[in-house]
Amino acid sequence: MPLLLLLCLSSLPFLSDSAVPAIVVFGDSTVDTGNNNAIPTLLKSNFMPYGRDFLGGTHPTGRFSNGRLASDFYAEAFGLGPIVPAYLDPAYTIKDFATAVCFASAGTGLDNATSGVLSVIPLWKEVEYFKEYQGRLRRYLGVEKAKWTVNEALYVISIGTNDFVENYYSYTTTRYKEFTIEEYNDFLISLTASFIKEIYSLGARKIAFTGLCPMGCVPLERTMNLFYGGGCLEERNWVARDFNSKFQGLIGVLSASLPGLRLVYLPVYDFFLNLVNNPSLYGYEDVEHGCCATGLFELGYLCSQWNPFTCPDANKFVFWDAVHPTEKTSRIVAHYLVNTTLSQFM
Ligand SMILES: *[C@@H]1O[C@H](CO)[C@@H](O)[C@H](O)[C@H]1NC(C)=O
Ligand SMILES: *[C@@H]1O[C@H](CO)[C@@H](O)[C@H](O)[C@H]1NC(C)=O
Numbered sequence: 001m002p003l004l005l006l007l008c009l010s011s012l013p014f015l016s017d018s019a020v021p022a023i024v025v026f027g028d029s030t031v032d033t034g035n036n037n038a039i040p041t042l043l044k045s046n047f048m049p050y051g052r053d054f055l056g057g058t059h060p061t062g063r064f065s066n067g068r069l070a071s072d073f074y075a076e077a078f079g080l081g082p083i084v085p086a087y088l089d090p091a092y093t094i095k096d097f098a099t100a101v102c103f104a105s106a107g108t109g110l111d112n113a114t115s116g117v118l119s120v121i122p123l124w125k126e127v128e129y130f131k132e133y134q135g136r137l138r139r140y141l142g143v144e145k146a147k148w149t150v151n152e153a154l155y156v157i158s159i160g161t162n163d164f165v166e167n168y169y170s171y172t173t174t175r176y177k178e179f180t181i182e183e184y185n186d187f188l189i190s191l192t193a194s195f196i197k198e199i200y201s202l203g204a205r206k207i208a209f210t211g212l213c214p215m216g217c218v219p220l221e222r223t224m225n226l227f228y229g230g231g232c233l234e235e236r237n238w239v240a241r242d243f244n245s246k247f248q249g250l251i252g253v254l255s256a257s258l259p260g261l262r263l264v265y266l267p268v269y270d271f272f273l274n275l276v277n278n279p280s281l282y283g284y285e286d287v288e289h290g291c292c293a294t295g296l297f298e299l300g301y302l303c304s305q306w307n308p309f310t311c312p313d314a315n316k317f318v319f320w321d322a323v324h325p326t327e328k329t330s331r332i333v334a335h336y337l338v339n340t341t342l343s344q345f346m
Helices: 002-010 070-077 112-117 123-141 143-152 161-170 181-201 219-224 234-257 269-277 327-340
Strands: 023-027 100-102 154-158 206-210 262-266 286-290 317-319
Touching: 023 070, 023 123, 070 154, 070 327, 112 123, 112 161, 123 143, 123 181, 154 181, 161 181, 161 234, 181 206, 181 234, 219 286, 234 262, 234 269, 269 327
Parallel strands: 023 100, 023 154, 154 206, 206 262, 286 317
Antiparallel strands: none
């Protein structure tokens, strides 16, 4: 008994509940910090001009940004370092992953069919990596501290947009024949519920799920709407709002059935739409085009360092490429979400 007490006392430093011991990230390109570099897919961004403003230098890491992503800023706000390293990046070890790890894969979705479109990592495989990670964490930290870390970590999920952009609305799979858009939203919500139950069963408790953005306002969607004036595609924004309200309905259901779960919704939609509608408030000069290339449709390999149209100052742009925000936008949104929502885990 005294020995046990001693063991407990000696482990007191990690019992502090003022913050979280680790951040664990699941999702798509909005939070993928380089996992796609390690897999055979065409959807990559580990070349210039991606990463040209990364931590004060030029480091194309595989982030779909000129710099860091929102999840990197969350890690920083929680005192867990300036970035969240990608699990498949051989430059990092379990020592790094013990406080911050990212399983996300650009181009993936909630729906298995979505990850198949560009041969990226399906969400179920992200969970397999999470299981493997737990084994490595146990060997590194010991069973008790690893379990504690997994229970107390902050889990951030950012996923869903590709299920519409790459899948349902691009007719790359048969989903558009199988579901009406409302039914597809219901299907995605049921997949979200299964995913959250699964990571809960693996020990996750503090889970932050990012709401969908006004995806009809990204430059690529505006380009598709060019014939009608190039404004936001309102139908896509409606779909995002419908998904978000259905997700918020799910929180009560899951919280009632999973004891100890602290599931929160990161309300990005209204804040982002306000930013898009009032870009000058934040010193932006262009919200309709990405900085990279013409800004109308380029991303991935089409956003090439030889394109002469790429803008000199990404801070004047809301979007970096035709779909993804600039580092500045990610920082502004991340700080807002930390201050309004994630701070409850601090
Ligand atoms: C997705 O694929 C995985 C692996 O094949 C499978 O276990 C899972 O049931 C699939 N999910 C759905 C909803 O079909
Ligand atoms: C959030 O808080 C940080 C300080 O922690 C501050 O620098 C930042 O301006 C705040 N952002 C917003 C959007 O409120």
